Amino acid sequence: MDPASLADYDLVGFGSGVFAMAMHPRLRDFVARLPGVRSGRAFVFSANGLGRLQSRPFSRPLSRLLEDRGYEIVGTFACKGFDTWLPLRLVGGLNKGRPNAQDLDRARAFAAELRAKVEAG
């Protein structure tokens, strides 16, 4: 995919799991290399071991990188994900079954809200 083509979209989502307290390094590299846009809207999402309440420190650096590229961040979404970080793997992992149906309902509501926001201009 040509990263420059992202400029053609009204809204772009950037997301990954969280690893060692940060979004995936390939996603960070990808965003760091994006050409700037004159105006663009983006959202950031993740599944992580701690869930939405602690997700801001993980998503914030990526949001800043995107803002540096000219994107306005119009929303962030996070939910718990099955966490198999090595010490947790030894005890069968944390958050088995996540994201679950409720997480997906929240994701759908988030998407509908974003859509309304973008369509409102």
Ligand SMILES: Cc1cc2nc3c(=O)[nH]c(=O)nc-3n(C[C@H](O)[C@H](O)[C@H](O)COP(=O)(O)O)c2cc1C
């Ligand atoms: C090596 C490793 C490190 C992780 N580090 C963190 C972390 O620092 N904070 C956190 O909240 N979750 C952490 N997690 C949990 C992942 O964010 C979670 O499993 C997520 O669902 C992985 O995304 P994926 O299912 O798209 O691969 C870690 C998981 C692994 C395997």
